[in-house]
Amino acid sequence: MALDKNQIAKRIAQELQDGYYVNLGIGIPTLVANYIPAGMDVVLQSENGLLGMGPFPFEGDEDPDLINAGKQTITTVPGSSFFDSAMSFGMIRAGKVDLTVLGAMEVSDQGDIANWKIPGKMVKGMGGAMDLVASAKNIIVAMMHTNPKGESKLLPQCTLPLTGKCCVKKIVTELAVLDVTPQGFKLLERAPGITTEEIISKTAGKLVVEGEIPEMQL
């Protein structure tokens, strides 16, 4: 059965390691915070200038000066720090942030990503996405395998304007976990009950399938 959004987040959380500093994008990536293994020390960075982001505040405790990059009211955890936007993107560019998780409209089998602009539609801007994808040392994309029309979002080439080139390392969809390799997408895991054939049929880009593909363990 295809994963739901929370299960995608849960699977991505398996990529976390003790001591990681992680930047989570808007949407499914945000949910990853709910699945950090107990006892594991993971610090969340928000690119508007915060390390040590905590959960949403209790009702009535909202602080307008304390928001995340999605402009949501949040809290901090002990050991947090605030800084300006230049230092925030500085630490991202310098590779101090261990992992970035973000959504995408399209990913190519070379790791290109498009997630900021649809020609003909109102363009709201790239925000920090171009900085993040160009700078992060490890980028995982969380997205649906296909778009609402049923067309694959894992392509030989992105059709939409790019956010960044050759940067995505791993993709987790409702159907599969894939690495981006020099040979193209490499299928690592299937969602429980999803066949390799279904994944092949829904992946338009080059796909490497070697041997038996295990099911995800959630």
Added chain:
Amino acid sequence: MALDKNQIAKRIAQELQDGYYVNLGIGIPTLVANYIPAGMDVVLQSENGLLGMGPFPFEGDEDPDLINAGKQTITTVPGSSFFDSAMSFGMIRAGKVDLTVLGAMEVSDQGDIANWKIPGKMVKGMGGAMDLVASAKNIIVAMMHTNPKGESKLLPQCTLPLTGKCCVKKIVTELAVLDVTPQGFKLLERAPGITTEEIISKTAGKLVVEGEIPEMQL
């Protein structure tokens, strides 16, 4: 009579304006702080990371964490702030410091300055001098008109390795006040009792003397 070091400092202090941020180098420039006109708001910057430098501490009040760029124990005035060395030179480069006063071994009539290295002698380094002369918007040199051998320090070309090119705006010596202009040094004022002829004879670089040269008012 030629000025003493304190009088040179006192004359330079006449160049200060209300609201100025000023960086004073080691030696005579440091003495300028003693002659800031009463009621005038002048803030001293020390390039090791301090705005709002005050006088030396009273005996027993020395704080090893509170030094100036000359590594002297100092104090702060109300409204002071500390910052790192990158911000310190950043504000210098960005022209936020209104005036820099520093010593020199030689100045050329194009405004080149040499004050960091004598070939054949142990070289201690340029410290912040190259940054200051390359970046400050207004540089006044405080120095003796001649070296201990009696040779002019105001030259057509510097003979020593340069600290910076075309940067000095004004020079105050024990004999004269001179501007650096596209036509060379321009004599503005004589020290009390010093003749224009003496200044001419001790200035090796191109010197413009127009009309009567007034005596300094100290």
Added chain:
Amino acid sequence: MKKVYDNATDAIAGIADGAVIMLGGFGLCGIPENCIAALVQKNIKQLTCISNNAGVDDFGIGLMLQQKQVKKMISSYVGENAEFERQLLSGELEVELIPQGTLATRCMAAGYGMPAIYTPAGVGTEVAEGKESRVFNGKEYLMEYAFDADYAIVKAWKGDTAGNLIYKEAARNFNPLMAMAGKITIAEVEELVPEGTLDPNQIHTPGIYVHRIFQGVDYQKRIEQRTVRTRP
């Protein structure tokens, strides 16, 4: 040298039609509410605004958009409001979108006297079009220029009469960077104290960068996305 002004109207004196203005804040967090209100009242036009966002329909820079005071927005993310979209689509408003980190670093570059910086953000995208790129250590970077703004208008939490500023939490964002970058920097603060009151170790923006300061009034501090969890 008096830096202290009575209010926003006095503090924005001299800003004229056609000015290039930086405005601090991220979304509606940490925006200079008082100065924006004064700019709206003054109704100067043809402004170029450098700000990460463009406010919402009825607050922040959105108020200036309503009066068609803005000729051009330089931002990383815009369009949380309908009037913005209308002006953009009708060609009344020009928008230059640049990556958020590039925006921040171009402000810092101005404040640090660095004419240009290198960033990998935008390499291989339409952002790179017409820009010089260069490879360092096998990685490609774009050269981006320091901003050149007439005014920077920022909002801080506390300030003193010497112009020193301290920001609160995530309301810091672009404010200290823009404060360094304006030819004239105007700061509004929630609390203005005499110089000597703030700890010199804890100043975020040294007073040398701030030309005018005043204590703001009636801060609304609107929240864009009120997200909460239920008390257990």
Added chain:
Amino acid sequence: MKKVYDNATDAIAGIADGAVIMLGGFGLCGIPENCIAALVQKNIKQLTCISNNAGVDDFGIGLMLQQKQVKKMISSYVGENAEFERQLLSGELEVELIPQGTLATRCMAAGYGMPAIYTPAGVGTEVAEGKESRVFNGKEYLMEYAFDADYAIVKAWKGDTAGNLIYKEAARNFNPLMAMAGKITIAEVEELVPEGTLDPNQIHTPGIYVHRIFQGVDYQKRIEQRTVRTRP
């Protein structure tokens, strides 16, 4: 992820002969006294040290020079000690002198992921030899590269178990810049407190930059130029 170490000896584990090490401080102000003592005791050799100064004969990096541990110094101002001068003149020690602001900004560039920066410092001087220069807005600048250091060793006033650092007064200097720039950053602090103790608004170096931290002991904090005035 444990960042807290017991002492300097443990914290400098892994630093080997030939390492490139940044050391914070300005003169003897804000230097990592404990780590320097541990490096002396460990007696590793052939080090490249990036530090604004080289200590004095019997303190700071001077102690490492005595044992001939340093192959190369990268500094803006050196030679407050006789042994330094002897080694330099005899060719045992290599010295690269660079302008102080360039030194600071090359550290910052490393910490901010910027491969190179532009500065006017040194234009027209021997510092410019062999360097690329470029004119922006009619002014010439040199291109200077970000440092690439294996370790950064810094000293702070207070730190917490998450690695956050706060510096005191002018002992800040190069410390926060180098803290950002090391592949591995080691911080010694006068007072180490549990995470959550320090005000998140007042952190100078966020913990993400700090890999190892310990509370130092027996700080001497020597004064190089004791200047005082008489009490009235």
